[in-house]
Amino acid sequence: MPTENSARLARTPSPARRAEPAPLYAVWEITLACDLGCRHCGSRAGPKRETELTTAECLDVVAQMRDLGFKEVTLIGGEAYLREDWDVIARAITDAGMVCGITTGGRAFTDERVARAVDAGVTAISVSIDGLERTHDAQRGVKGAFASALDAARRIAASPIRLSFNTQINRLSLPELPALATLAVETGALAWQIQLTVPMGRGADRPGLILQPYELVELFPLLAWLKTNRLEPAGVQVFPGNNIGYFGPWESLLRYGGRNGAHWNGCGAGKWCMGFEADGKIKACPSLPSDQYTGGYLQSDRLGEVIAGAVEVTHLRNRTRDDLWGYCATCHYADVCKAGCTWTSHCILGRAGNNPYCIHRALEFEARGERERLVFRDAAPGRPFDFGRYDLVVEPLPAEAPPADTLAGRSLATLLALPPSSTGLWSEAELRGVLASARSGRELPVLAETE
Numbered sequence: 001m002p003t004e005n006s007a008r009l010a011r012t013p014s015p016a017r018r019a020e021p022a023p024l025y026a027v028w029e030i031t032l033a034c035d036l037g038c039r040h041c042g043s044r045a046g047p048k049r050e051t052e053l054t055t056a057e058c059l060d061v062v063a064q065m066r067d068l069g070f071k072e073v074t075l076i077g078g079e080a081y082l083r084e085d086w087d088v089i090a091r092a093i094t095d096a097g098m099v100c101g102i103t104t105g106g107r108a109f110t111d112e113r114v115a116r117a118v119d120a121g122v123t124a125i126s127v128s129i130d131g132l133e134r135t136h137d138a139q140r141g142v143k144g145a146f147a148s149a150l151d152a153a154r155r156i157a158a159s160p161i162r163l164s165f166n167t168q169i170n171r172l173s174l175p176e177l178p179a180l181a182t183l184a185v186e187t188g189a190l191a192w193q194i195q196l197t198v199p200m201g202r203g204a205d206r207p208g209l210i211l212q213p214y215e216l217v218e219l220f221p222l223l224a225w226l227k228t229n230r231l232e233p234a235g236v237q238v239f240p241g242n243n244i245g246y247f248g249p250w251e252s253l254l255r256y257g258g259r260n261g262a263h264w265n266g267c268g269a270g271k272w273c274m275g276f277e278a279d280g281k282i283k284a285c286p287s288l289p290s291d292q293y294t295g296g297y298l299q300s301d302r303l304g305e306v307i308a309g310a311v312e313v314t315h316l317r318n319r320t321r322d323d324l325w326g327y328c329a330t331c332h333y334a335d336v337c338k339a340g341c342t343w344t345s346h347c348i349l350g351r352a353g354n355n356p357y358c359i360h361r362a363l364e365f366e367a368r369g370e371r372e373r374l375v376f377r378d379a380a381p382g383r384p385f386d387f388g389r390y391d392l393v394v395e396p397l398p399a400e401a402p403p404a405d406t407l408a409g410r411s412l413a414t415l416l417a418l419p420p421s422s423t424g425l426w427s428e429a430e431l432r433g434v435l436a437s438a439r440s441g442r443e444l445p446v447l448a449e450t451e
């Protein structure tokens, strides 16, 4: 998923370009092959797709992006490095004058692969770290995944490439965020990208994993504290993902590098960013559900024509308040916000335009003694980028609300002192309970040993 722009990123639209939206940034799944088995993976990665683009087709896509004025491309998978020509594609991107980054689970980002990335001109690599050791391994489905990812991060930090951490925020990782922030600093990361886990793909199979909307009221002050006290003093930038919003008391602090008056400007799908799947699907954002948002295919359509004319793309670019529904349609910020992240709202309620994952909204409900709770209703069918369905319940705040200084029932003082060398907060049984699949009863995650 694209993360929050900052003035330092090539993907940030200039004032002139803002007047006439045109994509600057692409997130490109170059293969669905993966060496991890993440329990929250939206694309259900594992084996490669049957019809992935050839090298020649990929190089043609690079040329099209260059001609259309794209500035930045992030290669993802699956695991991008499992395509033998991943660095050929990266080299073509940088030769074309675009910035190239990679997002990786880091299971096998070896010295040799780091050297190939450096040679290809890759300037940034983001390594996924979703909790302390036990928590990360359980979510990533492989014992030893945490140790491998940390090794990869250290290799990258020692190279000329800029290292970022990226972290899924969910029921398991939330209490471990303070320790992960410290880990990012100790490992030499220059940025920390964070996003809420969305119930898509294998994440949709695990409703116990996602946060409830009312828990944002605990999350946001913690993020603000970590940014101000732990990360910024150490030179680590915080990039909140596009589903961490919107408005409310922490908006300026958390967004766009904390510039005074900075605020969310609405979903950039089709305006500033595009996403491609490895089998050629063209979407306005890489995270969007494939069935509803595929506007064309890289093998048969010209990218510029899809951006300009496919309704699956142009509709997102041209939305107004009239496209919103539910609480968002009534919101003070609706004209600018347009219900936040399209991907997130669509995957929860089956239709974009009404987004309960919003701190402004959660605080409004809290002020009148209520909260919104998501109730799992339908399982996802089991395809890449699919989603299930939740009902949204409004209920009174519980009489015995947890004291304000706790996070997921644990004392904040304890969490802030949790060292990054610990294995995690959760017992094996707790992890298995949260990660159990709704599609097959109480199916337990199977952890494979690292080879």
Ligand code: SF4
Binding pocket: 246, 247, 327, 328, 329, 331, 332, 333, 334, 337, 338, 339, 340, 355, 357, 358, 359, 360, 361
């Ligand atoms: S309630 Fe909806 S429209 Fe209003 S700020 Fe939140 S997400 Fe945006």
Ligand code: SF4
Binding pocket: 001, 002, 242, 243, 266, 267, 268, 269, 273, 284, 285, 286, 287, 288, 340, 341, 342, 343, 344
């Ligand atoms: S749907 Fe929009 S806001 Fe959400 S990740 Fe994609 S571009 Fe960003």
